[in-house]
Amino acid sequence: MIWLLFLALAALVLAPLAFALLRPARLTGRREADLALYRAQLAELEREREAGRLEESAHRAAVVEVQRRLLATPETVPASRATRGSPGATPRTTPRTTPGALSGGAALLAASLFLVPAAGFGIYLWGGHPDIPAAPFRERAAEAAREEALLAQLRSRIEQLPPGSEAARQGWILLGNAQRGRGRLTAAAEAWEHALGTRFDPDLAAELAGLRIELSQFDRAAALLDKALAVEPNSPQLRFLRGMADAQAGRPEAARAAWTTLMAALPPDSPWRRLLRQRLDALP
Template identity: 60%
Template sequence: MIWALFLGLAALALAPLGFALFRPVRTTGRREADLALYRAQLAELDRDRAAGRLEEAAHRAATLEVQRRLLTAPDSAAPAHASRGAAALAAFLFLIPAGSFGLYLWRGHPDIPAAPFQERQEAAARDDVLLTQLRARLEQTPPNTEAARQGWILLGNAERGRGRTEAAVEAWNRALASRFDPVLAAELAQLHLETENADAASALLVRALAEAPGEPRLRYLAGLAEAQAGRNANARSTWRALLADAPADAPWRELVERRLQDLP
């Protein structure tokens, strides 16, 4: 019975793939796809201008750039490989469940019972005991040593992983009191922002930026703290300066631009 259930779940998971295999193939030329994309970009620019997220000069420049790409879009149609694509999909429809079933027979352990709630509670209690012991040991360690600092960082990581924000903040503050580190300050500032404590985050970020003024993550978090505190003009100038200094291929550029657009 359980194997029939597994097969049914596998068929349900692969249904979208089967639909893609058997539906009629529609060949779209490259120019047609480019035109649709560029028209969508123009419509998005118009919406941004209407909402006040884009200035008139910036809208005009961006529109001209999209129109230039529209005019230079290639006219050649992309070759279709429908038969090879269908064959590959058909192979996957068979190979994915067969390979998964074989891997489960080889490495799986179907007879292992699920961990009951009581066992999970007991494991959590053991973790609490270990963390309490670690905290007591750190309290006896000289505070300005590297061993104490690393211990408080480890304890903060464990507490954050367990969702105990206040305990993680306390532990990381003890580590920063031993020796200030901009990287750890960024972690703690982000934790403050997650709990909507923008003032504490800003104080940390000011000190961290004094030591590492060019660090992109610190500058991004500084803008986020300003936005969370309602200082939108400060957030906007912080993020614009970050984008001005960022390389064109920075992987986080799109995130910052999106944050800028979302500012009221």
């Protein structure tokens, strides 16, 4: 059953190629192509005029020039006259291929209809694992429930530890890391806040400040970074995040001042310089 599903998906993906291959050739005359080109040019000139990027006099002159080129375009000779007229007269149309023959592009499309599924099947057999059983939703839900139970158990044990102990601090950091890995930013920030309350650490403060910025809590992030900078005033990470908090809070001038000062203090080979330059260029 699974292989029938794979074949159906392959047919669905390759359907546009088959349509392009089987679609009959369309004859397009020179005059028709020129008309389409000049219409596009006139439409572009009109958009430029409406946007205010082209003055009225310049717009009129450009339109006249496009119209002059259109009038100078040679007419297409009708197919009926070409067949009845002189032997050298031929219609200006794209040539048809001989029935039953494929052009180079059509041959490539036809080959792709067979080569793409065959290549995909071969790569899957070589690097895939078709014998691995599927993970039903019930099993995934059960695994998520087990993880939730473990996190709840970890939090319960941490709360039973002495509040100011190093074991409790490490437990809160571990819980915050687990919650951050699950995408629960608010819960991770709460756990790291408990750890900082036990003992202040500038590195953990930087992690928590970055989390606060992601949660759009810019003032709380700025206050935390100011406290960390009082301990480590030369930390590039803390100074960069301080400017980031200002930039995200809508204070571009404060962010520019912080990042410019940091840029001047960094050595020429510092990896922070490129990131700072990108952020400074992005400021309004």
